[in-house]
Amino acid sequence: MSPVEITPRHVRARDARDAAPLFAALGDETRLALLGRLSSGGPGSIAHLAHGSKVSRQAITKHLEVLSFAGLVTSEKQGRERVWKLAPERLAAAHAYLDHISRQWDDALERLKTFVEE
Amino acid sequence: MSPVEITPRHVRARDARDAAPLFAALGDETRLALLGRLSSGGPGSIAHLAHGSKVSRQAITKHLEVLSFAGLVTSEKQGRERVWKLAPERLAAAHAYLDHISRQWDDALERLKTFVEE
DNA sequence: GAAATAAGCAACCAAATCGTTGCACATCGC
DNA sequence: GCGATGTGCAACGATTTGGTTGCTTATTTC
Numbered sequence: 282m283s284p285v286e287i288t289p290r291h292v293r294a295r296d297a298r299d300a301a302p303l304f305a306a307l308g309d310e311t312r313l314a315l316l317g318r319l320s321s322g323g324p325g326s327i328a329h330l331a332h333g334s335k336v337s338r339q340a341i342t343k344h345l346e347v348l349s350f351a352g353l354v355t356s357e358k359q360g361r362e363r364v365w366k367l368a369p370e371r372l373a374a375a376h377a378y379l380d381h382i383s384r385q386w387d388d389a390l391e392r393l394k395t396f397v398e399e
Numbered sequence: 400m401s402p403v404e405i406t407p408r409h410v411r412a413r414d415a416r417d418a419a420p421l422f423a424a425l426g427d428e429t430r431l432a433l434l435g436r437l438s439s440g441g442p443g444s445i446a447h448l449a450h451g452s453k454v455s456r457q458a459i460t461k462h463l464e465v466l467s468f469a470g471l472v473t474s475e476k477q478g479r480e481r482v483w484k485l486a487p488e489r490l491a492a493a494h495a496y497l498d499h500i501s502r503q504w505d506d507a508l509e510r511l512k513t514f515v516e517e
Numbered sequence: 518g519a520a521a522t523a524a525g526c527a528a529c530c531a532a533a534t535c536g537t538t539g540c541a542c543a544t545c546g547c
Numbered sequence: 548g549c550g551a552t553g554t555g556c557a558a559c560g561a562t563t564t565g566g567t568t569g570c571t572t573a574t575t576t577c
Contacts, residue, residue, distance in 0.1 A: 297431035304431075308423025309535090313415035313500075320503040323511060328553055340536055342554080347534095361544040361553050369504050376497050382431075383494060385438040386487050393441060427565085446523060458566055460524080465564095479523045479574040 300378040303371060306351030311336060312344045316367070319354065324366035418496040421489060424469030429454065430462050434485070437472065442484035 306312060311334075318330060331341040345365055348354045352371035356363050424430065429452075436448060445463065449456040463483055466472045470489035474481050 297428045297435065301426055301428040301431055303426075304422045305426025308419055308421075308426040310415045310419040311535090313419055313422075316500060317415065317503070320500065320507045323507065326553075336535085337537070338554085339538085339556095343535075358554095363554065367504055367507065369508060372497075372501060372504060376501060379490075379494050379497055382434060382438065383490060385435070386485055386490060389438040389441065389485065390487060429565085444523075454565085455567065456524080457526095457568085461565070476524095481524065 300375065303351050303353075303375045303378070306347055306353060307375065309344070309347075311340075312348055315341070315344055315348065316353065319365065319367050324364050326362040326364055328362075330365065418493065421469050421471075421493045421496070424465055424471060425493065427462070427465075429458075430466055433459070433462055433466065434471065437483065437485050442482050444480040444482055446480075448483065 314334075315330060319325065327338060327342055327345065330345070331338040334341060345354060345356070349356065349365075352374075353368055354365050355368045356365045358364075432452075433448060437443065445456060445460055448463070449459040452459060463472060463474070467474065467483075470492075471486055472483050473486045474483045476482075
């Protein structure tokens, strides 16, 4: 990994319109748990991911569809199973957007501080 | 700013239960726009923030309450106005959580890669 | 003190969200 | 082929969300 990374255009969330759906997809406990499970356990089928969950298989399917729509996971049909896995690019986009507003906030708070001190 | 920063405990989102409401609060275009406005324009009253917005003053009030509940903004009554401003700590928490899952994803993908290569 | 401005409160509405159940369809293993 | 397993699809229901309007209350300002 190179010390300086340039975030590629296609993973950057340019503005609120891009970023909001992404954060909305992350804004659910069950979905964050799913991402955690895919991360620690590797790719898995719906039944596998639903096993041990509080909610039904169909609920898990819906959550996976939401994550998929946000671009955070992808799936592939393998035999009678559909196997889901992480799609890291859009997570990088969320990251980039948070970095973006963090910098904005830092600047804003710095300006305020300067203003108060003057 | 020191080169190495240790994220304080109180701004860290420890698990999905902490982080989900935070992302949910960020998962709305209008709210992201509000945060952007507070960031670029500094603290502002409700009427000020609502001016030029697509939605009504009351809608803005509700969005500010959501952001406030998530800990992303705070307000203070000044005369007949209520002035809202950014609260950077919880944004840092969202940031920390994204960092956390980014690392998890990197590790997971690395393990997968290794597994495939073996 | 009266008009204007800023905000708070409550009721209401439409649509989205999160969950369920029931059933159909596809595929695997014997 | 047949049962078991994994998924897809559709309908339904409860709750939340995002928005509105109307009215009241508080504070300035002239």
